[in-house]
Amino acid sequence: MSELGRTLHAWRDRVTPADVGLPSGGKRRAPGLRREELALLAGLSVDYIVRLEQGRSESPSAQVLTALARALRLSDAERNHLFVLAGEVEPSPGRISTYIPPGVQRIVDQLDGAPLCVCDAAWTMISWNPLFAAMTGDPSSLRGWWRNIVYRHFRAVSGRVVQTPEQQQNFRAAMVTDLRAALARYPNDPELAALIAELRGVDEFARLWDQPVVGFHRSERKTIRHPEVGTFDIDCDILAVPGSDLRIIVYTAAPNTEAAEKLRLLSVIGLQALT
Numbered sequence: 001m002s003e004l005g006r007t008l009h010a011w012r013d014r015v016t017p018a019d020v021g022l023p024s025g026g027k028r029r030a031p032g033l034r035r036e037e038l039a040l041l042a043g044l045s046v047d048y049i050v051r052l053e054q055g056r057s058e059s060p061s062a063q064v065l066t067a068l069a070r071a072l073r074l075s076d077a078e079r080n081h082l083f084v085l086a087g088e089v090e091p092s093p094g095r096i097s098t099y100i101p102p103g104v105q106r107i108v109d110q111l112d113g114a115p116l117c118v119c120d121a122a123w124t125m126i127s128w129n130p131l132f133a134a135m136t137g138d139p140s141s142l143r144g145w146w147r148n149i150v151y152r153h154f155r156a157v158s159g160r161v162v163q164t165p166e167q168q169q170n171f172r173a174a175m176v177t178d179l180r181a182a183l184a185r186y187p188n189d190p191e192l193a194a195l196i197a198e199l200r201g202v203d204e205f206a207r208l209w210d211q212p213v214v215g216f217h218r219s220e221r222k223t224i225r226h227p228e229v230g231t232f233d234i235d236c237d238i239l240a241v242p243g244s245d246l247r248i249i250v251y252t253a254a255p256n257t258e259a260a261e262k263l264r265l266l267s268v269i270g271l272q273a274l275t
Contacts, residue, residue: 002055003085004052004055004082004085004086005052005053005054005055007081007082007085008049008052008053008068008072008082009053011072011074011078012032012033012035012038012053012072013030013031013032013033014032015032015033015072015073016031016032016033017033017037019073020033020037020041020071020073020105020109021109021110021112022037035049035050035053038068038071038072041070041071042064042067042068042070042071043067043140044064044067044068059086059087060086060088061088062083062088062089063098065079065082065083065086065088066079066098066099068082069082069099070099070100070105070126070127073102073105073106074102075102076099076101079099094186094188094189095186095188095189095191095192096120096121096122096182096186096189096191096192096245097120097121097244097245098120098124098126100118100126100127100246101241101244104118104241104244104246104248105127107248108127108129108248109129111129111250112129112130112131112267113131113263113267114129114131114250114251114252114263115129115131115132115134115135115136115250115251115263115266116128116129116131116132116248116249116250116251117129117132117139117248117249118246118247118248118249119149119246119247119248119249120245120246121178121181121182121185121186121192121245121246122148122150122179122182122191122192122195123148123149123150123175123178123179123247124145124147124148124149125139125142125147125148125149126246130267130270131263131266131267132251133270134266134267134269134270135160135224135226135251135263135266136159136160136161136224137159137160145195145198148195149175150175150178150179150195150199151195151198151199153171153172153175154172154199154202154204154205155202160224160225160226160227161222161223161224162222162223162224162225163222167220167222170215170218170220171215172204172205172208172215173208173213173214173215174215174216174217175215176205176208176209176213176215177213177214177215177216179192179195179196179199179209180209182245183196185245196209217238219235219236219237220235220236221233221234221235221236222234222235222236222251224262226262226266228269229262229265229266229269230262232258232259232262233258233259234251234252234253234259234263235251235252235253235254236249236250236251237249237250237252238250
């Protein structure tokens with residue numbers, strides 16, 4: 001085992017399934033996470049986790065390291081140490097972070113009855129729960145800018161969340177405002193600069209970007225058109241995480257409503273199609 005492998009194994013052993021919202025699942029040789037469970041949480045293959053721990057793959061990307069740090073609930077210092085062990089440059093404070101602190105991740109884990117996702121300062125989806133994937137569509141297969149909510153909207157990607165003309169106008173103004181704020185805070189982030197440059201190729205985005213438009217997020221009622229459970233209305237709120245640029249998009253339904261029943265059904269069927 002390499003130092004990276006030993007450290008990953010030790011960190012995996014200290015995280016219990018209960019810490020990450022997973023069932024204990026019978027007898028265990030150790031109280032910590034199984035490799036299969038870490039792979040599931042980090043969005044990686046089990047074989048890759050094995051190779052990392054056995055020292056047969058010592059050059060994981062920054063994206064992989066960030067996913068592992070999130071899955072293992074590492075502190076900022078531990079995450080930086082992980083990057084050093086892997087020979088990667090520590091995350092720079094001058095670039096947008098995709099790191100989710102353990103406390104925020106626990107909130108995400110415990111709100112399993114509400115569809116939600118966590119986004120960074122540029123509105124790229126970092127993490128989501130199974131109910132969010134079941135309701136809006138699974139983002140797991142999306143790569144690059146296609147995980148960015150602003151990019152998908154201005155590229156006219158059709159989704160299951162339906163907006164009224166007024167909601168669309170407010171949404172666009174708020175997102176452009178957020179990207180301006182992100183650029184002011186991270187002027188040297190190359191990925192953010194590239195995203196904005198790409199979006200400026202869209203006429204509507206360019207028009208809003210060049211105007212002194214200012215928008216703010218507000219609680220709204222959204223319509224969901226789901227291919228399996230049908231159409232229903234649900235409340236949407238955007239929560240800011242104090243001390244970071246993270247935003248949590250949370251959908252909730254009042255008790256004993258059609259939306260609440262549809263969410264219960266979605267929690268059962270998940271990503272499966274009803275036939």
